[in-house]
Amino acid sequence: MRKSPYFREFGIDASAIPAGPGRVPFSAAAAEVLEEFQPAVVSFHFGLPAPELLERVRRWGAKILSSATTVDEALWLEARGVDAVIAQGLEAGGHRGHFLSEDLGMQVGTFALVPQIVRAVKIPVIAAVGIADAKGVAAAMALGAAGVQIGTAYMLCAEATTSAVHRAALKSDAARVTALTNLFTGRPARGIVNRLMRELGPINPAAPAFPLATAAIAPLRAQAESLGSGEFSPLWAGQNASGCKEVPASLLTRELAGALEYALQHCDPGEAPQAARP
Amino acid sequence: MRKSPYFREFGIDASAIPAGPGRVPFSAAAAEVLEEFQPAVVSFHFGLPAPELLERVRRWGAKILSSATTVDEALWLEARGVDAVIAQGLEAGGHRGHFLSEDLGMQVGTFALVPQIVRAVKIPVIAAVGIADAKGVAAAMALGAAGVQIGTAYMLCAEATTSAVHRAALKSDAARVTALTNLFTGRPARGIVNRLMRELGPINPAAPAFPLATAAIAPLRAQAESLGSGEFSPLWAGQNASGCKEVPASLLTRELAGALEYALQHCDPGEAPQAARP
Numbered sequence: 001m002r003k004s005p006y007f008r009e010f011g012i013d014a015s016a017i018p019a020g021p022g023r024v025p026f027s028a029a030a031a032e033v034l035e036e037f038q039p040a041v042v043s044f045h046f047g048l049p050a051p052e053l054l055e056r057v058r059r060w061g062a063k064i065l066s067s068a069t070t071v072d073e074a075l076w077l078e079a080r081g082v083d084a085v086i087a088q089g090l091e092a093g094g095h096r097g098h099f100l101s102e103d104l105g106m107q108v109g110t111f112a113l114v115p116q117i118v119r120a121v122k123i124p125v126i127a128a129v130g131i132a133d134a135k136g137v138a139a140a141m142a143l144g145a146a147g148v149q150i151g152t153a154y155m156l157c158a159e160a161t162t163s164a165v166h167r168a169a170l171k172s173d174a175a176r177v178t179a180l181t182n183l184f185t186g187r188p189a190r191g192i193v194n195r196l197m198r199e200l201g202p203i204n205p206a207a208p209a210f211p212l213a214t215a216a217i218a219p220l221r222a223q224a225e226s227l228g229s230g231e232f233s234p235l236w237a238g239q240n241a242s243g244c245k246e247v248p249a250s251l252l253t254r255e256l257a258g259a260l261e262y263a264l265q266h267c268d269p270g271e272a273p274q275a276a277r278p
Numbered sequence: 279m280r281k282s283p284y285f286r287e288f289g290i291d292a293s294a295i296p297a298g299p300g301r302v303p304f305s306a307a308a309a310e311v312l313e314e315f316q317p318a319v320v321s322f323h324f325g326l327p328a329p330e331l332l333e334r335v336r337r338w339g340a341k342i343l344s345s346a347t348t349v350d351e352a353l354w355l356e357a358r359g360v361d362a363v364i365a366q367g368l369e370a371g372g373h374r375g376h377f378l379s380e381d382l383g384m385q386v387g388t389f390a391l392v393p394q395i396v397r398a399v400k401i402p403v404i405a406a407v408g409i410a411d412a413k414g415v416a417a418a419m420a421l422g423a424a425g426v427q428i429g430t431a432y433m434l435c436a437e438a439t440t441s442a443v444h445r446a447a448l449k450s451d452a453a454r455v456t457a458l459t460n461l462f463t464g465r466p467a468r469g470i471v472n473r474l475m476r477e478l479g480p481i482n483p484a485a486p487a488f489p490l491a492t493a494a495i496a497p498l499r500a501q502a503e504s505l506g507s508g509e510f511s512p513l514w515a516g517q518n519a520s521g522c523k524e525v526p527a528s529l530l531t532r533e534l535a536g537a538l539e540y541a542l543q544h545c546d547p548g549e550a551p552q553a554a555r556p
Contacts, residue, residue, distance in 0.1 A: 089387055091386070091389050106455060106457060108517050109517060110389040111417065112518035115410060115411070115414065115520065116518055116520055119520060129390075130387065130389050132390075132393060133393070135420055135422055136421065138420035139416075140417070142413055142420050143417045177384060179384060202383055203383075239386050239390030239391070240389070242394055
């Protein structure tokens with residue numbers, strides 16, 4: 001990436017870039033740590049780990065989840081025995097979970113993805129999709145989801161480790177415009193558009209491969225953030241940040257759970273009159 | 279576009295390409311024709327016509343609709359007095375209606391778009407979004423839509439002028455994979471991926487500008503279709519063709535209208551318990 005002008009602008013020594021990956025895949029060492037705590041649910045992203053690692057997680061009785069961005073990925077996950085599949089619509093913030101095809105043009109919006117996965121698999125489908133509030137929960141349930149997974153809406157909660165520049169961006173009008181970008185990690189992820197994304201283009205083939213881009217951008221990001229700027233930081237957010245609230249996470253959870261319960265009781269379109277039975 | 283190998287393959291004389299645009303914008307001549315019939319609703323795409331043309335349509339009392347693909351476009355349309363705005367999510371089939379920005383990376387999925395437009399404007403919002411069935415109608419209403427606009431689901435109805443190759447594609451597994459393409463008209467539109475899109479790439483900067491690409495592709499398309507092939511035809515479809523039914527349009531309409539009525543009566547998430555009021 002053409003980062004040197006930025007490094008000059010912020011007085012950064014390029015040799016300060018740390019070596020090595022910014023993330024590591026799930027490993028035997030990680031499984032060993034988890035085994036002690038035996039979490040009831042383990043949710044993977046970018047597909048699934050190797051069969052022997054997956055088996056190890058299953059042995060302590062954990063329910064296994066993973067994300068599908070297409071019907072094909074949902075079928076692939078079901079065939080490998082996941083307990084539920086998370087349908088990740090194109091609207092979702094952060095990293096796309098796609099693993100069978102890299103073609104972003106094939107990625108599907110939630111409204112089309114959820115009902116087609118529900119129809120294709122027998123396991124429960126969790127909608128993860130820029131759900132911002134009670135309306136979003138009710139809509140996801142109407143589409144046939146068994147539950148919802150919500151990220152962006154929690155990012156202003158006190159419990160979230162969202163950085164100061166990230167919080168400021170989420171509260172601003174800038175949050176209305178997001179894009180998929182590979183600049184910050186090397187893999188496409190959705191974030192609020194900032195100066196780096198505007199100037200280099202959000203998807204730039206010159207970005208280091210995942211997950212090496214994280215380290216490459218680290219000194220620039222740190223320097224800019226120390227000056228109060230989020231223009232070089234990954235400002236992950238879904239396409240609907242309007243549900244972000246500065247409330248305790250427990251309060252937001254109770255509100256959304258109330259909507260879930262209401263939707264389950266009142267809002268089953270299966271009960272609507274059926275005129276056409278082809 | 280590198281079409282000459284295809285022209286050779288199908289024995290087409292390139293001089294057979296008709297000159298001129300495949301579509302013309304709304305004009306005084308078109309308004310004159312419409313004026314005779316005084317349609318109660320006139321729905322525009324790609325923004326709005328010039329103010330004097332719009333005024334002419336308004337004079338016979340027509341309700342004016344147009345599509346918004348972003349919150350900014352919805353606000354722009356509301357400021358120009360449209361009676362309702364159609365929220366066109368990224369899932370929709372056929373031409374994207376975007377008119378304030380050409381940047382496809384900024385296009386928003388229905389699940390995120392509808393509630394944000396509902397919140398931003400005071401006029402009714404119609405969701406147009408790969409709604410395939412009663413579940414989709416209920417979900418759109420839950421997101422705050424005042425109504426829905428449905429295209430793809432009607433394309434197998436007897437009344438639709440859908441071509442034979444297009445019908446075959448909609449009924450096949452191929453309908454599960456769509457992409458935005460500019461190859462067939464010069465503007466990005468969503469269709470089922472076929473050979474032309476695979477081989478040239480769905481978005482190709484060499485495609486003639488809108489609407490000239492229609493004529494450029496016409497002889498190849500006609501020749502391939504005469505051989506029963508849809509590999510060079512625009513196979514417009516939304517990201518959820520699973521609701522297509524070979525039933526009379528009236529039957530499908532009654533089914534979907536029943537779902538709309540049911541959703542209006544039973545499924546208002548505004549009635550769900552509200553825990554968090556920030």
